[in-house]
Amino acid sequence: VIRCTAAVAWAPNKPLSVEEVEVAPPKAGEVRIKIVATGICHTDDHVLKGSLPHVEFPVIPGHEGAGIVESIGEGVTSVKPGDKVIPLCIPECGECSFCQNPESNCCQKSHFSEPQNLLPDKTSRFTCRGKQIHHFLWISTFAEYTVVPEYAVAKIDAAAPLDKVCLFGCGFSTGYGAAINTAKVKPGSTCAIFGLGGVGLSVVMGCKAAGASRIIAVDINKDKFAKAKELGATDCINPRDFKKPIQEVLTGMTGQGVDYSFEAIGLTDTMIAALASCNMNTGICVMVGVLDSEISIDPMLLLTGRTWKGTMLGGSWKARKSIPKLVSSYLEQKFNSDLLITHTLPFAKVNEGFELLHAGK
Ligand code: NAD
Ligand code: ZN
Numbered sequence: 001v002i003r004c005t006a007a008v009a010w011a012p013n014k015p016l017s018v019e020e021v022e023v024a025p026p027k028a029g030e031v032r033i034k035i036v037a038t039g040i041c042h043t044d045d046h047v048l049k050g051s052l053p054h055v056e057f058p059v060i061p062g063h064e065g066a067g068i069v070e071s072i073g074e075g076v077t078s079v080k081p082g083d084k085v086i087p088l089c090i091p092e093c094g095e096c097s098f099c100q101n102p103e104s105n106c107c108q109k110s111h112f113s114e115p116q117n118l119l120p121d122k123t124s125r126f127t128c129r130g131k132q133i134h135h136f137l138w139i140s141t142f143a144e145y146t147v148v149p150e151y152a153v154a155k156i157d158a159a160a161p162l163d164k165v166c167l168f169g170c171g172f173s174t175g176y177g178a179a180i181n182t183a184k185v186k187p188g189s190t191c192a193i194f195g196l197g198g199v200g201l202s203v204v205m206g207c208k209a210a211g212a213s214r215i216i217a218v219d220i221n222k223d224k225f226a227k228a229k230e231l232g233a234t235d236c237i238n239p240r241d242f243k244k245p246i247q248e249v250l251t252g253m254t255g256q257g258v259d260y261s262f263e264a265i266g267l268t269d270t271m272i273a274a275l276a277s278c279n280m281n282t283g284i285c286v287m288v289g290v291l292d293s294e295i296s297i298d299p300m301l302l303l304t305g306r307t308w309k310g311t312m313l314g315g316s317w318k319a320r321k322s323i324p325k326l327v328s329s330y331l332e333q334k335f336n337s338d339l340l341i342t343h344t345l346p347f348a349k350v351n352e353g354f355e356l357l358h359a360g361k
Contacts (some may be wrong), residue, residue, distance in 0.1 A: 001025065002032070002070075006143035007350045008128055010058045012050025015351045016142065021060070021133065023145040024125040026073035031153050032125075033085060037163040038141040039064035040353045041170045042197060042266065043290055047136060048354070051292040054115035059134040060126060063089040064170035065141030066162040069153075076150045078320075083155050084162060086169045086327070087139035090313045091152035092320040105181075105316050109151060111138060112312070120149055141169070142350060154320045156327040164338055165327050167198065170313065172337045173323060174288060175202025177314015178262055179210055182286050187211030189259040192250055193233075194274045196224035198340050199288055200264035201231055205335055207260070208232030216258065218246060221360045231339060239273075247276035257283055264288040268295050281305040 002023045007016035026032045040062075046052040047061045069083045079085060093099055096108035106112060109120070117134035118124050125147040126133035126140070140146045156165065175198070179185045191207040193200050196219040207215045208231065217225065217233035225236035235253070239246040251257045257279035263271050266289030275285045275297065287310040302308060317323065330337060342361060345353050 002145045004144035005347065006060050006126070006128070007062070007347070008058050008133060009048055009061055012048065012057065016048070016061075018348055018350065019128060021126050021128040021143065023143065023147060026071060026076075026125075026147050027121065028074040029076060029150050030073040030119065030147050031076055031079055031085075031150055032070045032072075032145055032147045033067040033087060033153070034070045034145055035065045035067040035141050035143060037066055037166040038062050039167050039169070039171060039198065040350075040357055042199070042357065043170070045354060045357060046266075046290055046292065052290070053292070054111070054117065055136065056117040056134045058128070058131065059117060059136050060140035060143050060146075061136045062142030063137045063139050064166055065139070066156070066160070066166035066169065070145060078150060079153055079155050084158055084160055086154045086156055086165065086323055087141060087146065087148045088152045088154055088319045088323070089137040089139055089170060090319055091138070091149060092318050093151045094320070099318065103316055105314070105318060106312055107151075119147065144347070151320070154323040156324045157331055159331060160327050163344065164341065165330060167337055167340055168323050168326055168330075171198035172202045172340060173314045173317060173326060174311070175199040175264065175314070176206040176209070176326075177317050178286050178288050178311045179203050179206025179260070181315030181317060182309055182311040183260045183262070183284050185210035185212050185260050188213045190214040190216070190254050192216040192218060192258045192261045192274070192277050194218045194261070194263045194270045195265035195289060196221070196228050197264065200262070201228060201340055202337070203262045203264055203288065204228055204231045204233050205337070209335065212260075214254070216250065216253065223360065227339060245273065247273045250277040256280070259283060261285045262288055266290045268293060271295055272297055275301055275306065275308055278306060283307070284309065286311055
């Protein structure tokens with residue numbers, strides 16, 4: 001058993017409590033990882049607010065990390081102690097029909113198929129002050145050590161800087177993949193991205209990499225525009241600067257609406273606005289933001305031909321194979337995801353990180 005520090009969420013709507021936890025050794029088919037760096041994704045904020053389904057408190061959140069294998073359980077063959085890895089919030093068992101389908105990434109062994117907040121054998125490896133602590137998405141990266149199933153571990157290049165590539169565990173892969181895999185953005189096309197956080201800015205990078213000729217970035221925080229432009233946005237607009245609904249503004253700017261729209265915020269109104277912003281016939285709208293309520297739309301929006309899709313961790317990445325490839329592309333400087341990093345804090349200041357997120361910084 002390792003004693004180390006972790007950030008525990010004891011109850012919804014409370015700051016994280018940074019304290020000593022015990023992390024049990026990996027059982028058969030599991031890997032214990034020393035987490036070196038973790039990002040903060042807005043989904044972790046949904047966890048803290050208690051608005052994400054199937055989360056049970058107390059829980060150790062975090063799902064955008066990178067680290068080094070510390071030890072392996074019986075039967076683990078694909079990684080060994082010392083390997084650099086990214087734990088995967090969507091695993092790849094390699095055997096289920098979704099893993100074998102090139103168009104899919106949502107492995108059937110994931111916690112989306114069988115929602116739960118323990119490891120697959122329905123036990124926890126974390127205790128704190130004598131209480132069992134739940135896992136989050138099987139990877140709980142807000143801990144110095146975490147235990148995950150082998151099929152939720154991607155081995156990456158030994159040269160990868162873990163404090164930079166941790167973003168590939170969620171935000172970057174999600175946004176970039178939403179453009180490349182889910183929307184399949186075509187060269188010369190027009191795109192609109194609602195929300196310019198880590199995820200939305202990664203969508204901008206994906207649209208640019210796919211050769212889109214016009215990339216319209218939409219956010220109510222104009223401080224996000226400089227970075228969006230640096231990453232490839234051609235136009236940046238703030239819905240609050242217009243009297244008309246933003247979908248009408250975008251339709252006016254493009255004639256008939258964009259070819260691809262993306263919602264990377266997680267609000268009902270912007271989901272509907274994004275859908276209505278893509279052209280009525282061939283437009284494709286990708287829902288990336290996490291929404292915790294139901295949504296109702298005018299069916300005419302779809303009847304005319306639009307496609308409305310969702311994406312998890314960037315569509316058809318096969319996580320154990322594709323995320324290491326993305327890391328290699330990063331090392332070959334094919335894109336600069338470092339620009340997404342705004343602050344680097346010591347782990348003890350994790351709550352300050354959430355304050356920066358809330359402040360739009
Ligand atoms: P973030 O908080 O960093 O960014 C959100 C951005 O939206 C901010 O720039 C904010 O100013 C902007 N915004 C807020 N309200 C707006 C409005 N009304 N109009 C326009 N812009 C507005 O968040 P993030 O970490 O980039 O995550 C974005 C969303 O994606 C969250 O809902 C998160 O849960 C979700 N997410 C989904 C997946 C997935 O696999 N589908 C993965 C990661 C994150
Ligand atoms: Zn995330």
